[in-house]
Amino acid sequence: MSGGEQPAAGAGSGTDAGTGPAGLLPEPMPDWALFLDVDGCLIDIAPTPDAVVVTPGLPELLQRLHGRFDGAVALVSGRTLGELDRLFHPAVLPAAGQHGLERRDHPPVSLARGFIEVGQVLERFVADTPGTLIERKSCGYAVHYRARPSAGPAVDRVARALATVTDPPLTVVPGKMVVEVRMPGADKGTAIRGFMQDAPFRGRIPVFIGDDVTDEDGFAMVNAFGGHSIRVGPPPPPATPGAPATAARWMVPDAGLFRDWLHGLAL
Numbered sequence: 195m196s197g198g199e200q201p202a203a204g205a206g207s208g209t210d211a212g213t214g215p216a217g218l219l220p221e222p223m224p225d226w227a228l229f230l231d232v233d234g235c236l237i238d239i240a241p242t243p244d245a246v247v248v249t250p251g252l253p254e255l256l257q258r259l260h261g262r263f264d265g266a267v268a269l270v271s272g273r274t275l276g277e278l279d280r281l282f283h284p285a286v287l288p289a290a291g292q293h294g295l296e297r298r299d300h301p302p303v304s305l306a307r308g309f310i311e312v313g314q315v316l317e318r319f320v321a322d323t324p325g326t327l328i329e330r331k332s333c334g335y336a337v338h339y340r341a342r343p344s345a346g347p348a349v350d351r352v353a354r355a356l357a358t359v360t361d362p363p364l365t366v367v368p369g370k371m372v373v374e375v376r377m378p379g380a381d382k383g384t385a386i387r388g389f390m391q392d393a394p395f396r397g398r399i400p401v402f403i404g405d406d407v408t409d410e411d412g413f414a415m416v417n418a419f420g421g422h423s424i425r426v427g428p429p430p431p432p433a434t435p436g437a438p439a440t441a442a443r444w445m446v447p448d449a450g451l452f453r454d455w456l457h458g459l460a461l
């Protein structure tokens with residue numbers, strides 16, 4: 195098995211998806227490139243985005259991993275880069291924020307016509323819908339309904355309707371008690387592919403760990419590179435009956451066990 199600059203054609207078709215033994219994880223190798231999701235993996239899910247707790251020692255662990263894998267460790271998150279740097283201070287790692295739309299040293303994404311107005315409508319929607327809240331990011335909006343799960347279908351409907359009014363249309367991505375409406379053009383898979391084209395990631399075996407629907411693009415991409423896709427938590431219900439529930443080939447039951455494994459990688 196080898197990593198490379200481009201995904202192997204035909205690799206990662208998903209035929210063996212989900213066959214990784216539950217609770218077991220791949221044998222660590224020094225030539226891995228690690229791609230780490232944040233919420234639900236590095237940090238536990240909390241009632242609101244601001245309420246998350248970074249466990250003591252986690253930034254230092256990330257810094258040790260960064261050294262251990264010769265710099266080939268990146269955060270791949272729906273959060274903004276500013277949030278990632280604040281959460282993991284003093285560690286400043288290679289990172290893709292906003293599901294791949296935001297990269298360090300890359301020019302900002304041009305916004306769709308109507309993007310600002312969509313934010314204004316969503317502000318009014320959450321003001322009128324107790325238990326929801328909006329998280330504004332430079333390239334998108336996340337509408338959270340964790341405090342009122344019954345609002346989920348309404349949030350989804352409003353997000354999908356608003357996504358069509360901009361030019362170009364926005365992308366709608368459901369997540370854990372959240373619906374995100376964001377600029378098109380990137381996802382976690384394209385972010386990982388971008389990292390893999392440059393040092394220190396190039397030529398390594400990519401390993402992506404995630405827990406959510408938005409992480410499926412990342413799982414598919416590392417599979418295509420001949421790498422390892424690891425899902426934290428139980429698989430979601432399949433989108434259509436009979437379809438594979440996830441492209442991830444390995445499972446770890448919860449975020450705490452994943453972080454224990456991560457500690458082992460840094461030794």
Ligand SMILES: O=P(O)(O)OC[C@H]1O[C@H](O[C@H]2O[C@H](CO)[C@@H](O)[C@H](O)[C@H]2O)[C@H](O)[C@@H](O)[C@@H]1O
Pocket residue numbers: 231232233234238239240241242243244246270271272273274329336338340369370371372374406408
């Ligand atoms: O790609 P990730 O790093 O996993 O980020 C995905 C989204 O995570 C955050 O929302 C989620 O976590 C919150 C805190 O635990 C939780 O309250 C919320 O219900 C979850 O959806 C974050 O707020 C979003 O911006 C990220 O896109």
